Amino acid sequence: MRITARLATAAALIAAGALALTGCSAGGTTPASTSAASGGTLTLGAALDASSWDPADAEFGNRLQYMQPVYDSLLHITADLEIEPWLASAYEYDESLTTLTLTLRDDVVFTDGEAFTADVAKANLEHFAAGTGQNSITLAAVSSIEAPSPTELVLTLSAPDPALLRNLALVSGMQASPAALEGGDLKTTPVGSGPYELDADATVVGSTYTYTRNPEYWNPDAFPYDSIVITPLTDLTARLNALKSGQIDAAIADAKSMKEAEVSGLTVNTMEGDWQGLFIVDRAGTKVPALADARVRQALNLAVDGDAILKNVRLGQGSPTTQIFNPTSTAYDEALDDAYPYDPEKAKELLAEAGYPDGFSLTMPAITGFEDLTTLVSQQLGEVGITVETQPVTPDQVISSLLSGEFPVFIFSWGSSNSWQDILKLVQPTAPWNMYANETPELDALILAAQQSTPEDAEDAFRAVSEYLVDEAWFAPWYVQNNIYLSSADTTVTMQPQNVVPYIWNYAPAS
Helix, strand or coil, rough: HHHHHHHHHHHHHHHHHHHHHHEEEEEECCCCCCCCCCCCCCEEECCCCCCCCCCHHHHHHHHHHCCCCCCCEEEEECCCCCCEEEEEEEEEEECCCEEEEEEECCCCCCCCCCCHHHHHHHHHHHHHHCHHHHHHHHHCEEEEEEEEEEEEEEEEEECCCCCHHHHHHHCCCCECCHHHHHCCCCCCCCCCCCCCEECCHCCCCCCCCEEEEECCCCHHCCCCEEEEEECCCCCHHHHHHHHCCCCCCCCEEEEEHHHHHHHHHCEEEEEEEEEEEEEECCCCCCCCHHHCCHHHHHHHHHHCCCCHHHCCCCCCCEEECCCCCCCCCCCHHHHHHCCCCHHHHHHHHHHHHHCCCCCCEEEEEEEECHHHHHEEEEHHHHHEEEEEEEEECCCHHHHHHHHCCCCCCCEEECCCHHHHHHHHHCCCCCCCCCCCCCHHHHHHHHHHHCCCCCCCCCCHHHHHHHHCCCCCCCEEEEEEEEEEEEEEEEEECCCCCCCCCCHHHHHCCCC
């Protein structure tokens, strides 16, 4: 089943990739609702609270669900990873893959009455690219944007961007009202053209976010619910209890919750998702000099028993890996998955060869949700001589503290998706999650080759990047875990590859 699932997903990726990597066009279709049933309220439990409502700050992962009811994107991505027309009814690349022309719908109106036009789309893309959000880099290859007519948008790229269409279907392509863009209140007051609008009177910040239908929406059949409520419940036990009592319809969970959920009549939805492991971000030894030596970073890989963690902590819900790329992605190479089998004695040897026979010390964050892993990993690193001190970080400060480079090494989950997007966000010197801007001439050359690869040689080019990262131990992944998502009997959920929670259009009332 595992191989079959991977092949099916890979086939979908190849189809999407072929569309993105050749001079091509698409257009004309309007995705329909996934269910004949409609109406009612969908109530979701979220693992994180909403942060900013400005599309320029939009995140992938858990917080994407807060934005998708309000903000439509230029393109659309399905549960099969296919890219479809949306606010852009058609799109076409030139042969060089550096000019993307989008034809825009002419019947879209924002909830404040403003019209959607090419000038508005241009302003939104420029707003996103100029923002300080962690995903602004996803438009880094766009060198200019032109709006030759109200329904035509032309993006000129400085170099091919293999992830651009996907990003325009998600955070980069989100569209806000031009008046709201100019008004400066977007961080607290969302105004989009999406299927729903945030009901301020029925919303309590930090507790309940209520969305009601946008009566002027152009494609209401694609969203069956009359209203959506998202309740942030950062505690897993609270989410599970809310599901069992019927207070919410669906929520993210973990492997330990599966048995209790099944006994309670809930549906357990799973899909291979995030990898978990160590981010070794101080690769130049800025804070911890030992980490500048690849042998030390390799020792961190060998010192942690990822297989045991997967078996005992994640109850076998996942697959071992030592690479950062998603198993469905172009860069993934199964041959790399056993590069660092658990071997504490070998780890000690490498530390001694690197000049650290007595080990060294480092500080890692104590992050809510990773308490068990932090304890286990600190113990195992200690057994090879690496002393770990932990520093508490509040849930709302986790992302900002990690991105600041405060911690040289930390335990985290990463929702790997498109290979190029992962490189943009994790690997390039300008990547926001490459906090110390690490680079080498060899890696730079491999990245450039991957970016400029053709469909015929893309797999080899991207795999070469992955092999370099594994050999140089830029990270220490342990496994790709299954995303566990629970839903009530009244709710149909379609899991979304390459995101920790389903997108908002993946829900429907059970027939």
